[in-house]
Amino acid sequence: MNIVILAAGMGKRMRSRLPKVLQPLANKPMLEHVIEKARLLGDQNRLIVVVGHGAEAVKAYFKDDKDLTFALQAEQLGTGHALLQALPFCDKNEPTLVLLGDVPLICPETLRKLVEASGDAMGLLTVKLDNPTGYGRIVREAGKVCSIVEEKDATEEQRSIKEVNTGIMVLPTRYLDKWLSELGNQNAQGEYYLTDVIARAVKEGVTVNTALALTPEEVEGVNNKVQLANLERAFQKANALRLMNEGVTVVDPSRIDVRGELICGQDVTIDVGCIFSGRVVLGGGVRIGAYCVLKDVEIGAGTEVLPFCHFDGAEVGRDARLGPYSRLRPGTTLADNTHIGNFVEIKKSVVGLGSKVNHLSYIGDTDMGARVNIGAGTITCNYDGVNKFRTTIMDDAFIGSDTQLVAPVTVGKGATLGAGTTLTKNAPDGELTIARARQMTIKGWKRPVKKL
Ligand code: UD1
Ligand code: CA
Secondary structure, three states: OEEEEEEOOOOHHHOOOOOHHHOEEOOEEHHHHHHHHHHOOOOOOEEEEEEEOEHHHHHHHOOOOOOEEEEEOOOOOOHHHHHHHHHHHOOOOOOEEEEEOOOOOOOHHHHHHHHHHHOOOEEEEEEEOOOOOOOOEEEEEOOEEEEEEOHHHOOHHHHOOOEEEEEEEEEOHHHHHHHHHOOOOOOOOOOOOOOHHHHHHHHOOOOEEEEEOOOOHHHOOOOOHHHHHHHHHHHHHHHHHHHHHOOOEEOOOOOEEEEEEEEEOOOOEEOOOEEEEEEEEEOOOOEEOOOOEEEEEEEOOOOEEOOOOEEEEEEEOOOOEEOOOEEEOOOEEEOOOOEEEEEEEEEOOEEOOOOEEEEEEEEEOEEEOOOOEEOOOOEEEOEOOOOEOOEEEOOOOEEOOOOEEEOOEEEOOOOEEOOOOEEOOOEOOOOEEOOOOOOOOOOOOOOOOOOO
């Protein structure tokens, strides 16, 4: 079939420069959610996206999606006019499923049900809402759909109808040329309403079958930031339910945000306020403390992350202990049993088996062996203002507190650096190296006294 996604509207009520369909839900444009759902209906379908307001931005965002055809609606004259612009790209012998770019949570299951219900006539997806404000109402006679009336054009009596138009429908494409080009715009909004094709179809004796949406959220349209936030919560709640059903302990399902893919092993616990984005993989028994932000990370089984950590682009082994307040930046690999403590930042570095960086340190561009201990306040000076250099710290080294390692530099196997060392040359294996001013005491020195 043809799947046409209407996405040309400006979304005035968003009060934003970003086109409405690019407004993000869980970090991804609403339109992308719709496209992904459409793809799940099978790859033999034609996907046509009607763009208009912000068309260049929308097309640029999806430039790598070769399965999409864009139809331009230069002027946004209404949903019926929008569909007419897509028609030249549709196969006349196949039905057309219309989706809306601002209805992001639609379930493929529901769409399949609708397509089935429509047979080779028409299908309309409706939903019953306690508060139908803002939606087109489904007008029935003797139980049969006879028209849709928009809220702004409805009579007092019609407004009390609780069954509303989701905007999602299946249409017989061969009639559309005629039906759409004959639409009028004599209505409250002066627009060519797609919804008017329903009355037209009924007049021509085409049956309008309906299917009911499973939940109100899946067909909720987003016209403003309040609705966007509501749907974000609904989406996140559904994520949390899925995780819990898979056995994850989500301490509070209303305080977790998954803005990508979160894959969990058995007996994972996630405390409140955590945000996951990109692809995050947590091994069995991993515990994530409160208020952690994790993006594109993989964490091995048994590792514990204490509260307030920020990880991006890192790989962590098993049974490690990280945080509180640790920051891992892209290119970081921590081996099993490592300990990373508070106010430690690690970038583009490898930390070997069982090594510890427990307090207030910056480790960048470093290759660290196993069982290394990094004292508090250690800094790898990896940058001379122009170039970056690497630091190598070999197995069993012990770095005293408040040490600067001026890269490129190597600390040998089992070497010890005295506290306060500024290391500018390699430190040999197994020896104590120390570089700091010698301590002295000035005997009989007197403090200055205030002159009168
Ligand atoms: C529309 C329906 C209404 C339904 C509601 C469900 C019409 C006339 N009304 O109302 O019955 O209850 O959706 O959410 O169809 N668009 C274009 N070009 C245009 C106008 C809109 O592409 O000229 C796109 C928008 O980008 C949006 C979608 O169509 O994705 C719906 O448009 P919107 O203006 O939000 O329609 P509603 O007033 O919500
Ligand atoms: Ca809408």
